[in-house]
Structures are given as C-alpha cells and as structure tokens.
Amino acid sequence: xxxxxGVAAWFAGLLFFAPVAWMVLTSLxxxxxxxxxxxxxxxxxxxxxxAEFFDSEPWPPLINSLSASVxxxxxxxxxxxxxxxxxxxxxxxxxxxxxxxxxxxxMLPVVAGLLPIYLVAQYTGMLDNISFLVVxxxxxxxxxxxxxxxxxxxxxxxxxxxxxxxDGAGLVTTLRRVVAPVAMPGIAATSLICFIFSWNxxxxxxxxxxxxxxxxxxxxxxxxxxxxxFLAKVCxxxxxxxxxxxxxxxxxxxxxxxxxxxGAVK
Amino acid sequence: xxxxxxxxxxxxSGAGRLAVALLSPTFVVLALVVGYPLVAxxxxxxxxxxxxxxxxxxxxxxxxxxxxxxxxxxxxGESAVRFWNAFSNTTVFTVITVSLEVVIxxxxxxxxxxALCWRGVVRASILxxxxxxTAVSALLWRWIFQADGVANSIIGQQVLxxxxxxxxxxxxxxxxxxxxxxxxxxxxLAGLQIIPNDVYEAARVDGxxxxxxxxxxxxxxxxPALLVAVLFRVLDxxxxxxxxxxxxxxxxxxxxxxxxxxxxxxASLRFGPAAAYATLLFVYVAVTALVFVRLLGAxxxxxxRERAAKR
Numbered sequence: 001x002x003x004x005x006g007v008a009a010w011f012a013g014l015l016f017f018a019p020v021a022w023m024v025l026t027s028l029x030x031x032x033x034x035x036x037x038x039x040x041x042x043x044x045x046x047x048x049x050x051a052e053f054f055d056s057e058p059w060p061p062l063i064n065s066l067s068a069s070v071x072x073x074x075x076x077x078x079x080x081x082x083x084x085x086x087x088x089x090x091x092x093x094x095x096x097x098x099x100x101x102x103x104x105x106x107m108l109p110v111v112a113g114l115l116p117i118y119l120v121a122q123y124t125g126m127l128d129n130i131s132f133l134v135v136x137x138x139x140x141x142x143x144x145x146x147x148x149x150x151x152x153x154x155x156x157x158x159x160x161x162x163x164x165x166x167d168g169a170g171l172v173t174t175l176r177r178v179v180a181p182v183a184m185p186g187i188a189a190t191s192l193i194c195f196i197f198s199w200n201x202x203x204x205x206x207x208x209x210x211x212x213x214x215x216x217x218x219x220x221x222x223x224x225x226x227x228x229x230f231l232a233k234v235c236x237x238x239x240x241x242x243x244x245x246x247x248x249x250x251x252x253x254x255x256x257x258x259x260x261x262x263g264a265v266k
Numbered sequence: 267x268x269x270x271x272x273x274x275x276x277x278x279s280g281a282g283r284l285a286v287a288l289l290s291p292t293f294v295v296l297a298l299v300v301g302y303p304l305v306a307x308x309x310x311x312x313x314x315x316x317x318x319x320x321x322x323x324x325x326x327x328x329x330x331x332x333x334x335x336x337x338x339x340x341x342x343g344e345s346a347v348r349f350w351n352a353f354s355n356t357t358v359f360t361v362i363t364v365s366l367e368v369v370i371x372x373x374x375x376x377x378x379x380x381a382l383c384w385r386g387v388v389r390a391s392i393l394x395x396x397x398x399x400t401a402v403s404a405l406l407w408r409w410i411f412q413a414d415g416v417a418n419s420i421i422g423q424q425v426l427x428x429x430x431x432x433x434x435x436x437x438x439x440x441x442x443x444x445x446x447x448x449x450x451x452x453x454x455l456a457g458l459q460i461i462p463n464d465v466y467e468a469a470r471v472d473g474x475x476x477x478x479x480x481x482x483x484x485x486x487x488x489x490p491a492l493l494v495a496v497l498f499r500v501l502d503x504x505x506x507x508x509x510x511x512x513x514x515x516x517x518x519x520x521x522x523x524x525x526x527x528x529x530x531x532x533a534s535l536r537f538g539p540a541a542a543y544a545t546l547l548f549v550y551v552a553v554t555a556l557v558f559v560r561l562l563g564a565x566x567x568x569x570x571r572e573r574a575a576k577r
Contacts, residue, residue, distance in 0.1 A: 012370075016444065019406050020394050022416070083292040086285035098289065100559060105300035106501045107551040108307065111529040112544030115537070116306035117299075139299035142292055144498050148453070151490040155460045171284070189456035192393075193449070200399045202508065217399045224405060231409075238402040245397035246390055253389040256456055 027235035034232035049236035053223075058240065061219035066244065068130055068205075068215060069198040072137035076145045076194045077187065079138070084149030085175060088156075099150070102143040114207055121208050128210040136208070137198040145190050152186025153179065188255035195248050216241045304548070311336055311541035336542035348519075349527065349543075353550075356523045359438060359510075360503040366443045367499060368492070371450025375488075378451065379458045389455075396448040404512035407441040411513070428513065434520040438510050442503070450495045457491025458484070497558055504551045524550070 025041070026034045027050070033043035087098065117136065118127075126132035156179055164178045180187065205215040214222075220241050227233045314332045340349050378389045395403065410416045411427035418424060427437045461484065469479050485492075507525035514521035516530055524547040531540035 012373075017391070017394065019403075019410060019444070020398065022410075023398075023402075023406060079292045079295065082288035086288035100556070102292075102296065103497075103501070103555050103559075104552065105296050106498065107548050107555065108300070108304050109505045109507070109525045109528055109544050109547050111507060111525055111532060112307045112541065112548070113300075113303040115532070116303040119306075120302065135295075136299060139295050142296060144494075146292060147494050147498070148456075148491075151494050152456070152460070154490070185456045185459035189452055192452065196393075196396060200397075202399065202401050217401050220399060221401045224401070234405070238398065238406075241402070242394075242398045246394065249393040249397065250386055250390040253386055256389070256452075256459070 023235045024239055026231055027239050029232050031230055031232050034230075034235070049230075049232040050240070052233055053237045053240060056223070058216075058219060058237070061214050061216045062241075062244075064130055064209075064213055065199055065216035068133045068137060069195050071130075071134040072141065072198045073191050073194040075134065075138040076141045077191060080142060080145035080149050080190070081153075081175065081180075081187070083146050084153050085179060087146070087150045088153040099147065102146050105139070106143050110203055114203065117204065118207055127208060128213045130209075130213045132208060133198075133205060133213065133215070136204055137194075137201060140201075141194040141197055145194060148190045148193070149183070149186060152183045152190075156182045185256050188252045192248060192252040192256075196245055199245055307541045307544050307548070309541075310537055311545045312538075314536075314538040332538065336538045337546070339539065340542055340546065348522070349524075349546075351519055352522045352524045352527045355435075355521065356504055356506065356525075356547075356550075358435070359442070359506055359523065360500060362439050363442045363446070363503055364496060364499050366439070367447045367450045368496060370443065370447040371495070372454050372485075372488075372492070374447060374451030375454035375458055376484075378455050392451060393448050395445050396452075398445075400445070400508050401512070403441065403445055404509050407437065407444075408513055411437050428515070430518055430520045432520075434514045434518060438513060438521055441513060442506070442509055445509075446499065446502075450492075450499065453491050453495040454488050457488035461487045493562055497555065500558065501551060501555060504554060505547065 028045045028047070029043045030046050030048060121127045121129075121132050124132075160178055160182070161174065164174045169178065200217060201215075202217040202221065205218050206221070209215060209218060220237055223237050224234055227237075312331060312333055314330050314336060339345060374392050378392055398406070408428065413424065413426060415427075417427060425433050427433045465483055465487075466479060469483055474482065505525050506523050507529065510521040510523055511526055511529070516522075516526060524543060528540050528543035528547065531537075531543060
C-alpha cells in the first residue's frame, strides 16, 4: 500500500515539475535547439539567452519589484499582526463581522477596480510611482494576512500571555518577545504569501506604471511580446524573474517549520 | 488557564480599547483603498456611456443615468445566455480547482513536513509553480497545449486544446491546480507546525494507524489554517481572469468567466454594463463567502482557542 503511494507521489512530483524543468532546460539551449519538439535533452548547454536577457537592462524593473514586494510585505505585517492580535485577545461575537469586512475587500473583481484606482493615482499624481504600488499591494494582502495571523495567534497558549502580563510586559514587548516567536511559522507563511502575491501582481502594475516604476512581471510581458518567438530567451527571462521568489521561499522555510517545538509552555 | 478566565480578561474595557486601537489602522487603509473602487463600480453600473437621444430628441453626449437598465440588459436575450454560461464556467472552475487543490495541497504539506533529506530544497521547490509569474505560466501552458505541443506528443493524439469544448476547460483546470496547489500546501504546512509531537506519540502508543492518525489528529488540527486557505482560494477562483484569458483567449464560450465578461465590456468602453457584471460578480462572491463563513463559522472564526484550552 505505502509502496504504491510512494510511487504515485514520485510520479505526481515528476509531472508537477515537468513544466518548470522544461522551462529551465529550454532557457539553457540555443534558439534552434529550443524550438525542437519534443525538447531534446542532449542539446549543448549555453548561457547565451541569459546573457542577452541581462543585456536588455532588466535591473530597474527587478529592483522596482523588489522594493514594492518587500515594502508592502513589511507594511502588511506591521498592520496585520496587531490587528490579528486584537482579534484574538478579545473574542466577541461581533469580531466575526470585522473579519468578514476584511474579506469583503477580496470580493470585487480586480478588473472592476482598475479604472477607479487608476483615476485615484492620476488625481493624486502617483501614476508610475512605486509608493502607490506599495500602498495598493499592502491593502490587497491585508485581508489574508489578518485572517491567517488570527488563526495562528489563536493558538498562542494563554498561559504565556498571562505570564508576560504578570511580569509587567507592555504591548510591544509582548508582541515581540512572546507572541512573535511562538507564531513564527504563521508569520513566515504570511510574509512569504504577501511577497509572492506582490511580486507576481501584473494587472495593476501594468495599468499604473510606466517607464519609471514598471515591475518585473510588466517588463517580462513586454519582453514576451517583443521576443515571443525566441523560446530560449523568454524562458531565461522567466527563470530570472521567478528566482527571487524561490530565494525568499528558501529563506522562509527554516522559520516556517519551527513552532511550539520551542517549548514555550513546557 | 480556563476559558472562563480568558473571557473575563478579554471582556475588560481596557482590552477592548486596545483592540480597537490595534485594528483601526488596518480599517483605515482598507476603507480608503478598497471602499472607493466598490462605490465607484456601483455608481458606474447605473450609468451608460455614449451618444444618445433624450426624450425630446436632443443629442446627449457622455454618461447618462439609466437606473437598473444595465442590469436588466444582462438578463435579456443573447447576453443572458452569455452571462449564465460565464456563471456556470466560473462555478465549475471554482468547485473543481479548489477541491483538487485541497487534496494535492494537503499531500504537498505532508511531504514538505516529513521530508527526510534535502528538506530546504524540497520545501522551496514545491513552491516553484507558484513562484512563476502567471503571465509566464499561462504562456508555458499555452506552449504545452498548442497543437504540436508537448501535451499532444505525450498522449499521441491531435487534440486542439485551446479551442471550444471540454479540452479548454480541462487545460484551464490543470494549469490552475498546478499553479495554486502550493499555496494551499504552504498554509497547511504552517498549520502542521502547531501540532505538538506528543499528540502523535500518544496516538502511536495507543496503536493508531498512520491513516487513522491523519484523519483523527492531523486533519482536525490543521483545519483552521486549511479553511482560511480554502476560503481565500474560493474568493480568488471566483474572480479568475488572467489564466483563461492568456491560455484560451477572450470570447470563447467554454472558457469565459464572469471577470472576463466584465473586462471585455470595459475594453469595448461599455463601462456601465461592465460595472453591472462586476457588481453581480461581487454579489455572487459575497454570498458565497457569507455562506462559507456561516456554515463553517465555528471553525473559521474561532473556537481554536477553546479547543486548545480543552486539550
């Protein structure tokens, strides 16, 4: 039984990675080799496509994306952790309405928000400005961050909060020294999710940014439009744009898997 | 500490004031950035753009108040067929993709949690499909599903994946599950961390099989995290837009979702009808979320603490 399951898991895993593996493989081939179907494994490896991609000045969009994603993730955490803490220390029936209000911001189709938000950006002179994207992404990620943090903070044992209160710890100290360490897996997961959502956001970035504040996905779609027929080059670009998320995932996974194992209560 | 003691402490007005103070910044940000577009969409949905004749025969330019006309025309004739088709597509995509993502995501979380070697790499690599920007992954799947693409050479058939029919739906569901199952997996993985090891040890001492441990311990304890993941996946899936748009293309009956309808109308500068579609979708999503939270309320909204207290 477990053997069959193991084989199935391996098969599923391979199938799962096949598209990405194909993308990486194609990015390492020369254009003529990349165009063969089915993709050939034996073709010589070359980094020409990467060299050409980096020649096309991809740094400003990559840096824009990095500042938008990191900035909004930090802001989200600063807002969501206290809010979620508030929702979990005081449990009243009405709070479910508060939580539902946070959800409501995820109900309007993104395409419907495009025009009004564009007009706001235009009116406030924030078009093509990274700070506007930071605020926008923060508000887009806040609902899920509050919900997630709340479900994780609800698991922080009451005893240690009480002990902290008895020792005279203030709010900031309690959050930083008591709550944060226990809720670390939740915080890690939440920040990773916010980072990925902001890094990959395309619709708003495409409408609200231009030459100055264009983000990596916007740059990538432009690159696809102009170089779409050159498979290897597009794949190389896609790999480069996806890499920061993987680095973030790798960095977060350590924090993600340490929780009550710290032995906070024992 | 007992539940009663917690309640008593939580009910003091000091904690209440603190809670309000901690919540208000989040409220302000959300109301400002999300409240306005909603009001704007609602307002837009009762106007209609374009040149028209008024009652006395004069030419009127610009937006005109039309009341519920935009909504009425959604449900009339041709557009009613199109609306209900998009409605059923949206519903089918949501139900199928989210159920598959839950099953696969939980599986992924267990693999990430129990990985014996190369833990960091295993955990990070499962996130790969989600890390690839949608713009690229949709393109990736379009290459895979094109007539002379990889999908056809594997199954040895000539299926025109991106044309009308079941195959377009299949392609969308496959690509969406592939992309977002890691999201569910990540959340469940984080949820798994709060299960103390001694619970499993006790179960093992009692001779519970792994299968039974999974159903009786793991699943109930990750339920809060899993439900949040499902809730947010449902909200996102109901508003699905870019994947079918890039993979299959606009104006294809088999793939058209409600978001795509709204986008198509807006792209042809019919802002009134576009806003009407958007508002209808908003109502659909809101009702779904409300039912979800009400049905599973105890698990989603709280009760985790009580459970922990009992444990």
